[in-house]
Amino acid sequence: MKRTLKLLAAILPLILISFGQAAASQQVRIGLYFNSTSRTNAVLQSASLSNTEGLSVSLLLTETVRLPLTYTQVQIAPLAAGRNMVQIEAGRTPDEVLIAAREARSRGFIAYLVYRSDSSGLPYKAWVEGIPATVRALGYPTAFAAATQGELLILNDPSMSDIGLITDGRFPDGRSLLLLTPLGSRPTRIAAPGQFTRNYDGAFELSVSNSRLAVVNILDLERYVLGVVPFEMSDSWPLEALKAQAVAARSYALANLNKHRALGFSLCDSPGCCQKYAGFDERFTNSLRAVSETAGRVARFNGRVSELFYHSNSGGNTENSEEVWANRVEYARAVSDPLSVSETLVTHLLSRANNNTAFPARWVRTHQREDLQSILRTTASLDVGTILEIASLARSTGGRHTRLVVRGTAGEVLIERHNIRSAFSLLRQNPESGQITREPLPSTLFDVVPVHHAVHVAGAGGVVREIPLNSAVYLSTAEGNKSIDTGTLDVHLSNGTLHRVVSRVPMAFSFQGRGWGHGVGMSQWGAFEKARRGLNFEQILRFYFQGITIE
Numbered sequence: 001m002k003r004t005l006k007l008l009a010a011i012l013p014l015i016l017i018s019f020g021q022a023a024a025s026q027q028v029r030i031g032l033y034f035n036s037t038s039r040t041n042a043v044l045q046s047a048s049l050s051n052t053e054g055l056s057v058s059l060l061l062t063e064t065v066r067l068p069l070t071y072t073q074v075q076i077a078p079l080a081a082g083r084n085m086v087q088i089e090a091g092r093t094p095d096e097v098l099i100a101a102r103e104a105r106s107r108g109f110i111a112y113l114v115y116r117s118d119s120s121g122l123p124y125k126a127w128v129e130g131i132p133a134t135v136r137a138l139g140y141p142t143a144f145a146a147a148t149q150g151e152l153l154i155l156n157d158p159s160m161s162d163i164g165l166i167t168d169g170r171f172p173d174g175r176s177l178l179l180l181t182p183l184g185s186r187p188t189r190i191a192a193p194g195q196f197t198r199n200y201d202g203a204f205e206l207s208v209s210n211s212r213l214a215v216v217n218i219l220d221l222e223r224y225v226l227g228v229v230p231f232e233m234s235d236s237w238p239l240e241a242l243k244a245q246a247v248a249a250r251s252y253a254l255a256n257l258n259k260h261r262a263l264g265f266s267l268c269d270s271p272g273c274c275q276k277y278a279g280f281d282e283r284f285t286n287s288l289r290a291v292s293e294t295a296g297r298v299a300r301f302n303g304r305v306s307e308l309f310y311h312s313n314s315g316g317n318t319e320n321s322e323e324v325w326a327n328r329v330e331y332a333r334a335v336s337d338p339l340s341v342s343e344t345l346v347t348h349l350l351s352r353a354n355n356n357t358a359f360p361a362r363w364v365r366t367h368q369r370e371d372l373q374s375i376l377r378t379t380a381s382l383d384v385g386t387i388l389e390i391a392s393l394a395r396s397t398g399g400r401h402t403r404l405v406v407r408g409t410a411g412e413v414l415i416e417r418h419n420i421r422s423a424f425s426l427l428r429q430n431p432e433s434g435q436i437t438r439e440p441l442p443s444t445l446f447d448v449v450p451v452h453h454a455v456h457v458a459g460a461g462g463v464v465r466e467i468p469l470n471s472a473v474y475l476s477t478a479e480g481n482k483s484i485d486t487g488t489l490d491v492h493l494s495n496g497t498l499h500r501v502v503s504r505v506p507m508a509f510s511f512q513g514r515g516w517g518h519g520v521g522m523s524q525w526g527a528f529e530k531a532r533r534g535l536n537f538e539q540i541l542r543f544y545f546q547g548i549t550i551e
């Protein structure tokens with residue numbers, strides 16, 4: 001073990017050197033804490049950033065202005081309305097007012113350097129917390145109540161070793177105003193109430209929108225890819241699978257650099273919208289090696305960078321892009337992918353710790369009828385009354401449902417393509433943040449099996465009785481009492497006249513499926529199994545994407 005650790009210690013600096021050299025020119029902007037439902041990253045009440053080597057502070061004006069402030073830890077939030085602030089000084093440059101702000105701090109005030117663009121020509125100001133009359137009585141005769149209206153951003157030093165900072169929340173055109181940049185090479189730790197805490201490389205733009213804080217991470221492309229690979233795949237997976245994921249993540253990023261341009265960043269960190277980006281973790285040495293050994297390499301089709309789609313498990317067949325979404329992508333064609341559901345993979349899935357299912361290769365999700373009716377009403381605004389049947393009207397080349405009908409006592413509805421997964425979503429609430437998220441069906445590659453525990457019999461006088469299926473059911477006819485099949489929907493007399501109706505209403509519906517995800521492009525578990533059987537990353541990618549080149 002010691003010998004292995006020494007070897008890793010020797011190799012890691014070499015990987016980091018080549019890694020940094022390969023990525024120096026390309027930067028990406030990532031919206032952190034992105035909510036894919038509300039389509040915004042302005043969701044935080046506050047955030048804490050810390051870096052042991054320090055964070056510099058800059059204003060992104062016509063030219064970037066670095067302020068004479070450095071922090072190792074900051075707490076940032078929108079400035080609460082009604083907070084009492086008093087202005088004691090103003091100037092054209094930060095240096096003019098910084099002395100006044102620090103002097104006020106030395107006299108016991110909670111003081112701030114402030115930037116507010118206004119018509120005074122003196123955008124930099126010194127503010128202190130308090131009441132104007134009190135501040136004037138304590139040695140600032142010209143002090144007056146500061147104008148705190150509008151969306152402002154306040155930055156505090158928890159250690160109280162220096163003054164704080166207050167700025168406009170953002171420019172009128174939506175651009176961020178505040179930039180925090182690490183002084184060294186160590187990652188910055190970010191924490192937020194009700195959210196995850198992670199370490200990130202690069203710099204951070206901060207802004208306020210609708211009284212919520214937004215954070216954008218700016219970093220080199222290769223460092224971004226390193227923050228994707230071990231969170232889209234396990235770092236323990238075969239190296240060639242990780243390399244395939246690195247090329248796919250890099251290609252996807254470059255093909256989608258303008259996806260969130262209107263929001264002020266390139267990509268977001270949500271796997272439900274872009275790719276799962278979770279920052280830097282030095283423990284993921286296999287992923288670091290995979291990214292380093294494929295540095296700069298992307299997939300191309302007809303000379304253009306390809307958007308390489310991927311999903312967890314194909315269920316045995318990938319899908320044509322136009323059968324899941326609207327557009328046909330020439331290099332994303334359906335292929336038979338038996339290794340994604342091979343017995344060796346299923347055995348591996350079953351052998352994992354604390355796992356007793358073959359998910360995501362195979363899965364079963366069963367809903368009580370009443371629960372399913374509630375799910376359809378809540379997640380898809382669909383109400384068909386009591387559900388009688390869920391039937392497929394069309395399937396794709398890979399066997400996935402493309403048109404599904406739900407029939408009920410109040411009518412029927414048609415659900416198509418990717419809406420099928422979301423229509424049957426479960427709603428789950430985050431116990432920490434309270435945020436409600438949807439958990440869709442794992443895939444649209446499934447069979448619907450109605451579960452019957454009873455039949456409903458309309459008898460004399462229209463009285464409906466519920467009879468368990470394991471009970472004998474008899475119908476009284478002119479020919480005497482006769483036992484009937486409880487699976488029969490309708491019962492007729494021998495002369496063809498309808499006499500009684502036996503309604504077999506499912507008590508539940510079981511979705512028995514394969515795969516996880518949309519099914520287009522690379523199956524990550526398929527890549528895992530192919531790498532275990534000796535294929536390299538280029539062979540894996542060319543299997544799933546026809547006609548591409550890796551350059």
